[in-house]
Amino acid sequence: MTIFINEKDIARMHETGVVTMDDYIAAVEAAYTDQGRGDFDILPRTNFTVEVPGRRRPGSLKIGGGCLKGVRVMGASLYSGGYGGMNLWVTLYDCDSGKVLAILHGSVIGKMKTGATSAMAAKHMARADAHSVGMLGSASQARTQLLGLARLRDIRSLRVHSPNHDNREAFATWARETVPGLDAGAVDSAEEAVRGADIVVTITNSKQPILKAEWLAPGTHCSVVGAHYPDAREIDTETLRRGRVIVDDLDQAFNEKGEILIPLAAGEITRDHVRGCIGDVLAGRAPGRTGADEITLFLSGGTSLEYMGACAMLQRKARAAGIGQVLEYEENR
16 A cells, blocks of 8 residues: 655644654664675666756756665655745655555655754764754754754754745744753854854755864864755865764765765865765764764765654654555556
């Protein structure tokens, strides 16, 4: 039985507590555990771009696929970007029967799984005593970044910066109202947000570095999760050189992550500066951190493995709660 789960269904599961951020974190950790065991296949994201009359930036269609052999699902994610929103569709198959388990629609899936992935990485890479966050970016993706971190660390203070004054003030107000006891404030520069933070998150669409190495204290963990184009990067080369670098997927990172590709092309780093993928950390092959003073970097543009893990969880929860629409069709034999 195939079910269709739309954005309203997902919102209902969130609002009623059927699905929580903890569920997303567990789902993406299960996905990357399969990666660490070698029980996966992945089709790195492919981007098609198209010029759109009247728009400064081109539109794009992004396609990815993956198979989680432990979770026992496989499928594909497909979404358009650059049109003022994210139109996301995921088709999820059962590995054992080959049947379609679910078709899911909703940009909130991408936001929640991205926040969950950063939080999961911080769980294994940030210091255990990390309590303060510097957030660069204040849009909806920044919100799920904080929601994820607050589930896995005792976050007591947050400083946020983004170019728009009203947006960053609104984010700080939302953060104070959402995370109990949080001291949250908006600041006028990226440097103010970053200096003194235990965890730094960059979640922007900037093409030029917004984070400088000189602002980072020893022991800082950075989640670099905004840009994922070869000609764009959120951090400068020195930040990359100073840090212990872990990525979401090696093939995809070396195909699209400008933070790596730009200094690599300039001869400023070598490929082995990237210590491994997050699955290697979960499997114990690559330490996420080797000392309290080490700067750690998780570079992620998001992978289809996250979509497969998150959507496997969502369809399971939806079925149990009787949420979603059953799709009637005749299967080919």
